[in-house]
Amino acid sequence: MKRLSFGKSFTFLLMCLLAFIMLYPFAFMINTSFKSKAQFFGAPGHSLLSWQKVFTALPVGRQLINSTIVCAGAILIILAVSSLAGFALAKLTFRLSPIFFLGIVGAMLIPLQSIIIPAYINASHLHLLTGYWGAILLYSALGTPFATFLMTSYFRGLPDDLIEAAVVDGLSYTAVFRKIALPLAIPALVTIVVLQFIQIWDDLLVGLLFLQNQDYRTITVGLGALAAGRTTDIPVLMAGSIISAIPAIIVYLIFQKQLVNGLTAGIGK
């Protein structure tokens, strides 16, 4: 009995050590952001200087708004097209629907880097790089395959009788989708929102290329550009990091369960 509890406390300590390793970067970020450049290099004490400087180094307010616009636009498009397609492919099957399903969901296998160059040139020909639209549309296209997969599996769980009964009662399929299927699918829709929010909010590559106008940059892109510019003012970068990370951390803490559901949805039965 004694040996067992020794083993248990040892494992517990090991888990604490691991938690420390996982949390250390956050502690470092917070601690460093409250130092001036000189204090970072060894001078004692803390200050708010870096938190003042970050607002001139990065147009924080503007970029947070940009991140919100890009995320909201892309997520709305993903929700619209994936719930429609998911309902159709699960419940309104037609001759080509297996091919449509393969075409949409199979695109998950295409790595972003494989299409980004032609997609970039196409978007530049269509004048989509100067505003938000290029990034919003590419993020939408990248999120749609998995979202459609999720929605199709979700709608497959709805009983056919439910839909047929409503149709026999005189409802059109569009009305069935809007009034019956969609309200029932809210948990799946929330999972998609959480998953996509974190993905798009945290992304660098698409934003770096598709948001050419500096005034349209998201916070993550702004921060990435600042960091790659070999800025030596680490405390300022850390303050910026904290600002950029907070919205995603809040969403994570509230919607952890949905995030886990979304992550493990691909395992199947």
Next chain:
Amino acid sequence: MALSVVSKQSSLHRQRRKTGFLFSLPALGLVGAFLGIPIYQALYFSMTKWDGIIAEWIGPSTYINQFKSPIFWRVIENNALLLLAVPVAIILPMGIAYVLNDKIAGWKIFRTIYFLPTAISWVVIGMVAMRFFAQEGLLNDLLKGIGLGFIKTDLLSSERGALLAVGITFIWSMVGTNSIIFLTGMATLDISLYEAARMDGASSFRIFRSITLPQLKRFIQFSFIITVISAFTALFTLIFVMTGGGPGFGTTTLEFFVYQSAFSRGNFGTGAMLGVILFFIMAILGSAQLLLVRNKE
């Protein structure tokens, strides 16, 4: 009367098919326009000399020339070396999930903490990691702190060292994701088997190997796929922020090389070709995985 029921039925069926077709068009159109067409364009442009404006047709010899380039093989070698991180990024989380599944004190808090990096951008992770591994960074402070100050590391200044630093950071950020996958898997385990095995006097290790592992197969496969895909396609940002692909080509992976060729050097044709090669590597790995799963079942 019977006829009108039949015709109403068939008109309903027609309406259903038509609605289904119309409903799935927007998704197909979006994916086709932004992912489907570009992958075909990439295939075409991969055989051209292209500066982003004028593309001059060259043919499949572009691939042969690339395969003759030592830099290309250096990049592939980097990718291969990064794959060495995959087993660690799977086995470590498996142990963590095993412990958490025993519902040790505070397991919910531990779970939340380990999974936290999932919410954090690679930009932020890369910036902190850079400070951690730097010559005047935390790693050396830590070594000094535990009396190992004579081992003064400077990982980011050597090619292999920088790759090691990228690999360690990659593992750090994958631990949570894979732990969650295994934790989900362990929640589905058949408890009666454990009781039977304990009654028969099987050791913990024996139980883990003969009962837990086989039941977790599906989850191990899933986490393997996710980790390999991430190793090939999710590290652009980390490398961009942490090392810029250097020193030399020390941390240039295939996905980073795509970006570098096109957007730093203006060789859009080469970039497109590297993207196509990446696509085929992922497709081959994907189908190999699928084949393995099919054969075993």
